[in-house]
Each structure stands twice: as C-alpha cells, then as structure tokens.
Amino acid sequence: MPRRRIYLDNAATSFPKPPEVLEAMVRYATDVGVSPGRGAYAEVREADRIVRECRELICRLMHGADPDHVIFTLNATDALNLAIKGLVSPHRRRGEPVHLVTTWMDHNSVLRPYHALRTDGAQVTHLGGDPRTGTVTPDQVDRAIRADTRVVAVVHGSNVTGAIQPIAEIGAVCRRRGVPLLVDAAQTLGHCPVNVEHDDIDLLAFPGHKGLLGPLGTGGLYIRPGLEARLDPLREGGTGSNSEQDVQPAVLPDKYEPGSPNAIGIAGLAAGVRWILDRGVETLRAHEANLVGIILDAIDATPGVRVLGPAGAEARCGVVAITVDGMTPEEVSATLDRDFGVLTRSGLHCAPGAHRMMNTTEGGGATRLSVGPFLTADDARHVADAVHKLGSRTLEGAGA
Numbered sequence: 001m002p003r004r005r006i007y008l009d010n011a012a013t014s015f016p017k018p019p020e021v022l023e024a025m026v027r028y029a030t031d032v033g034v035s036p037g038r039g040a041y042a043e044v045r046e047a048d049r050i051v052r053e054c055r056e057l058i059c060r061l062m063h064g065a066d067p068d069h070v071i072f073t074l075n076a077t078d079a080l081n082l083a084i085k086g087l088v089s090p091h092r093r094r095g096e097p098v099h100l101v102t103t104w105m106d107h108n109s110v111l112r113p114y115h116a117l118r119t120d121g122a123q124v125t126h127l128g129g130d131p132r133t134g135t136v137t138p139d140q141v142d143r144a145i146r147a148d149t150r151v152v153a154v155v156h157g158s159n160v161t162g163a164i165q166p167i168a169e170i171g172a173v174c175r176r177r178g179v180p181l182l183v184d185a186a187q188t189l190g191h192c193p194v195n196v197e198h199d200d201i202d203l204l205a206f207p208g209h210k211g212l213l214g215p216l217g218t219g220g221l222y223i224r225p226g227l228e229a230r231l232d233p234l235r236e237g238g239t240g241s242n243s244e245q246d247v248q249p250a251v252l253p254d255k256y257e258p259g260s261p262n263a264i265g266i267a268g269l270a271a272g273v274r275w276i277l278d279r280g281v282e283t284l285r286a287h288e289a290n291l292v293g294i295i296l297d298a299i300d301a302t303p304g305v306r307v308l309g310p311a312g313a314e315a316r317c318g319v320v321a322i323t324v325d326g327m328t329p330e331e332v333s334a335t336l337d338r339d340f341g342v343l344t345r346s347g348l349h350c351a352p353g354a355h356r357m358m359n360t361t362e363g364g365g366a367t368r369l370s371v372g373p374f375l376t377a378d379d380a381r382h383v384a385d386a387v388h389k390l391g392s393r394t395l396e397g398a399g400a
C-alpha cells in the first residue's frame with residue numbers, strides 16, 4: 001500500500017476535521033455532559049449556550065434571518081424528509097391535491113421521498129437539464145409550477161457533475177409564483193457562499209458532517225420565518241418546554257426538535273462552522289476551485305478519460321466525476337487506491353437520475369473525486385498525475 005493516502009471522498013463526508021472539532025466534542029463529553037434544555041443548573045446553561053451558538057454560527061454562514069429557524073437533524077436526508085413531508089402534510093389533511101417538482105440531478109434523499117409520496121397519490125414533475133451539466137433553467141421551473149405545486153426541490157451543487165444550479169434565479173421564480181423552494185445544499189454549504197435571504201431560498205437542507213466539518217450524525221434545516229405555519233413536524237415528543245400541553249409547542253426550534261439532541265455532535269459542529277467563518281467561505285471556495293482546476297487540467301490533457309459536468313472549476317462545487325475508457329468505475333477506484341493512495345467513490349452516488357442524464361448508468365456510473373479544505377495543491381498535482389497515468393496506461397493496454 002502506498003504510504004501517502006489522499007482522501008478524495010469529501011462529498012460523502014469530510015475528512016479530516018479541524019482539530020478544534022474533536023477538542024470541542026471532548027470538552028463537551030468531559031466538562032458539560034448534560035442534555036440541553038433539561039434543567040436549570042450551570043452545566044445545562046452551558047449546554048444551551050453551545051447549542052444556541054451553533055445555530056447562530058450556521059445562520060450567519062447562510063445569511064439567515066433567525067437562528068431559531070436553524071433546526072438540527074440527523075443529516076441532510078433527515079432535513080429533506082422533514083421539509084418535503086412537512087409541507088405536504090397539511091394539504092393531505094385537507095384532502096387537497098399535491099404536485100411536487102424536482103430535477104433529475106437530485107439525490108435519492110429527494111427522489112425517494114417524492115417517489116413514496118407519489119405511490120400515495122401525489123404527482124411529480126422531474127426536470128431534465130443541460131445534457132452536459134444537468135443544470136435546469138428558471139424558465140423550466142416556471143413552466144413546471146401549477147396551482148397545486150406544494151414544493152420545488154433543487155440540489156444546489158450536484159454530487160455527480162458538481163454543476164451549480166442557478167439558485168437565485170430559480171428562487172425568484174418560486175417566490176413570484178408563491179411556491180416554497182427547498183434547496184439541498186449537501187455539497188455547497190461550507191464550500192461555497194450561500195445566501196438564503198438574497199437567493200429567496202425558503203428551506204435549506206444541509207449535512208453537518210460534510211462542508212461544515214462537523215461529525216457524522218449532524219445536519220439541519222433552515223426554515224424561512226413564517227413558513228413554519230405551513231410545515232408540520234414529522235415527530236412529536238418532549239422538548240423540555242410547555243410540558244403540560246398535549247400538543248407539540250408551536251415555537252421554533254422546539255416544534256421540530258423533540259427528544260434529546262446530539263449535543264456532543266452539535267458542539268463539534270459549532271467548532272467546524274467557526275473554523276469556516278474564521279477563514280472565510282470565499283477563501284475556502286477559491287482554494288477548492290484551485291484544486292479542482294489542477295485536476296481538471298490534467299484530465300483535459302488525458303485521452304481516454306472523460307470528465308462529467310461543466311468545463312471549468314468556477315461552474316462547479318468541489319466534485320469531479322470521471323470515466324476511464326476500458327475500465328469500470330470500481331476498477332478505477334481500486335487502482336487509484338492501490339497504486340496511488342487516492343481514495344475515491346465509484347458507482348451511482350445515490351443519484352441515479354444524474355447518471356441517466358450523463359449516460360453513465362450502463363457502465364456502472366463514474367468515479368468521483370471530491371476535494372476538501374485540507375488538501376493541498378501538491379496533493380491535487382499527485383491526484384492529477386495519478387489520473388493521467390491511469391488514462392495513459394489503459395491507452396497503452398489498448399495498443400493505441
């Protein structure tokens with residue numbers, strides 16, 4: 001096994017994390033330890049402060065209006081389920097028709113909840129996009145919206161092509177048509193600037209464990225103030241507040257956060273987001289775009305290697321998916337790991353529609369390389385060199 005190991009699977013979960021993340025979690029576990037919102041002693045007040053601070057930091061990062069509208073969830077999937085099913089539920093209760101819009105570039109964490117609702121009678125429109133990038137146009141969204149459309153869900157940055165959707169323009173359309181826009185920021189929050197107020201984003205679902213550099217088991221949903229009146233909770237239970245009432249409290253965040261939270265994870269997440277804010281998300285974005293540029297340049301110069309998605313680094317998040325002539329994606333990943341110490345993810349990436357659009361389903365998908373803030377330009381050159389050698393080897397093997 002080569003000594004140098006380069007982790008390029010940050011789209012699955014980021015690694016490594018800043019040391020401050022582990023320190024914050026160890027401090028929580030050793031010095032605080034208690035369940036937030038349950039009691040009035042000093043340790044509970046400190047736990048409450050940490051959880052509150054995490055909401056404030058995340059709200060600042062996405063330019064939200066109110067930290068209490070940042071709801072903690074298990075991961076992005078949990079947040080997307082809350083948003084989609086919570087918006088549909090009041091219409092179901094009233095026996096009203098339900099129409100849902102999304103794109104074929106979206107992840108199974110949107111496609112599968114939509115499918116489940118469809119088997120229950122909802123109608124679904126999937127938007128196809130540009131054949132090279134998968135991006136949709138605001139006009140397509142406008143034409144898809146109907147009087148009974150309850151939500152438009154769009155992935156911000158594709159976890160397959162890396163392509164960034166024109167979210168601000170889509171947001172303007174949805175706002176004008178009065179339909180909530182749910183953005184899946186699983187590949188963008190922490191990597192790219194996100195501004196929910198400016199871009200008319202009503203709901204933003206995000207993982208805590210990817211771009212925000214927190215631990216696995218963290219995520220969240222931002223809910224635009226006012227929208228909570230139309231969004232049912234998926235779970236009811238103890239909140240440490242209004243315990244005499246039979247009904248779930250209407251106040252946020254309690255409405256959507258029954259049960260003891262993952263406070264240790266949230267402590268780590270707060271440290272991750274602080275690390276990002278201290279450096280500036282624009283700086284991190286520029287760093288990752290530079291890494292992606294180095295990798296793309298090498299691939300462009302390699303016959304037999306195809307890169308999916310937009311041509312340059314600017315139009316994509318930190319994701320580069322490739323196919324190599326004469327090799328399955330699994331073989332590409334295995335060779336990159338064994339011979340070059342480069343760790344990648346092959347297959348359909350839980351986004352079957354995106355692979356259908358890119359015509360990569362038959363070949364078993366693609367091999368995804370996804371960068372993070374701790375990779376250096378030297379690492380990116382090593383990766384670029386590895387992909388170049390791989391492509392050249394298969395060409396030699398084919399006798400070209």
Ligand SMILES: Cc1ncc(COP(=O)(O)O)c(C=O)c1O
Pocket residue numbers: 011012075076077078107109155157158159184186187206207208219350
């Ligand atoms: C675009 C996209 N959406 C949603 C998810 C789901 O995120 P999580 O694993 O936090 O549930 C992922 C994760 O791979 C993703 O890439």
